[in-house]
Amino acid sequence: MPLALPLEKYSLSDKQAVINFGIKSGLKLIFFTGASGGHIMPALALRRKFPDASIIAVKTPASVDTLENAENVHYISPISFKKFRFGALREMFSLFVFACRLSPDKIVCFGSYLNFLGLLCARLSRCELVFFEPNASAGKGSLMLKRFADRIFTVFPSAAKELNGCARAVKFPVISAMRSKEKILQEVGFDFDKPVLLVIGGSQGSRFINAVVTAVIDKLSFAQIVHITGPKDFEKIQNQYQRHRGKHIVLPFCSTMPIFYSIASAAISRAGAGTLAELSYYKIPSVLIPYPGAGGHQKFNASQFASSAAAVVIKEEDINKENFPAVIENVLFRDFWKIRENVAKIEIADDGTDFAEKLSEVRHGHARGISA
Incomplete structure (x- = not known):
């Protein structure tokens, strides 16, 4: 027997239930995600601790649906390296200008080829670059770009070993249901x-x-x-x-x-x-x-x-x-x-508390006047 579901009752706006637990929310952050839920959902969960963070996402029907209720979202069209468009260059230039004007304290990359764009934006804006590697086996992007990251957070110890010990354990941020x-x-x-x-x-x-x-x-x-x-x-x-x-x-x-x-x-x-x-x-x-x-x-x-x-x-x-x-x-x-x-x-x-607390820690040379 099929059932009708009143989904409008369950909007998961990332402005709902923002609980910081003493975390410094004055950080200026940019989250780079891909197009899939596996990249976007941990970013949304973490942003409940940092509600003013900006999100850069690859624009697809699925990502637009996932981010429908989210604020401060900026999209970039999917990039095809086989058929590269000049419009993609214009979008990337606009992204670099946005990052430099915002002057973020940290850029956090959640996977996909946007890690590379996150790296470029971090260098141009001279901020701390953070990679999040959620898989048990580190992805190619994390392995290729690890030496450019200021910090890498991993969920599984096996991935940390592949990254030659230059990673720190963190719990995967998950959005909690707010109804019984x-x-x-x-x-x-x-x-x-x-x-x-x-x-x-x-x-x-x-x-x-x-x-x-x-x-x-x-x-x-x-x-x-x-x-x-x-x-x-x-x-x-x-x-x-x-x-x-x-x-x-x-x-x-x-x-x-x-x-x-x-x-x-x-x-x-x-x-x-x-x-x-x-x-x-x-x-x-x-x-x-x-x-x-x-x-x-x-x-x-x-x-x-x-x-x-x-x-x-x-x-x-x-x-x-x-x-x-x-x-x-x-x-x-x-x-x-x-x-x-x-x-x-x-x-x-967890609900993002572990990642938020560790992300809020200040590293020498990237403090920008904000104390942990």
Whole structure:
């Protein structure tokens, strides 16, 4: 049974619930993000501690949706190095002028090729450059540009080792839901006594996860389901849910994920760093299906959970119609409490307080008159 969801009730404006806990908010900051939720969401979570920080993001339909309620956002068009446009040069020049006029105290880069633009802006404005590396295996950008960064923060110790020890541990910033689980269940029309299965494939969705879940949808009547499909598969997947004998919500995209994390009993997900941090923060048992591309980052990320029995990790090629429903049911019922206890021990995320406190520390030569 499909349900209508009043999403307007759950706007996650980054001006809401700003709590600084004594953190110096007088810092002038610029956050450089990419286009994906994995880059944008930690920046939004951290900006709740620094509400006046500016965000530079790659402009795509997904990033515009994610940042719809955010203020002080500046977009730059996607850059293609194969078909470079003169308009991109104009945008970059405007960005450099903006950075120099703002004269920030720190520039924080959250990943993607915008790290390089963040580096250039930091040099032009003569401010501190900070990289955030959330993956268990350091990305190419962090490895290539590490010697230019004043500070690098990592979530996983394995990434710090790859960066030759020039990194400092930090918890991944996550946005907290500001409503109780009971209240949200009531408002979305879900039953209190039936588990909720959250199906997500990253900010753009996963066609593989969409296909394997809908292939067994008639065998998942034991759960209420929230399925974020991504924009490309939405109509097709929505039609497939006519076979589901239970309550469900199917959405192409959701910029208010904390409300669903707060009611989820278990999740089926890719293994992006941001998703794993959110699963850890909300203590959600999960079935992780790492995306096999992207340099194997998700495989390394998932291994951190698998080694602690904090999730069930399964490769794409090992999934079929016969075994998948049993895997899901075991996570929701038989193994639920054991996995939940283990995922609760993986303390890799918080509401941004840890990152904010460490970011507020002054480094010699970059103080600009602001004391920590």
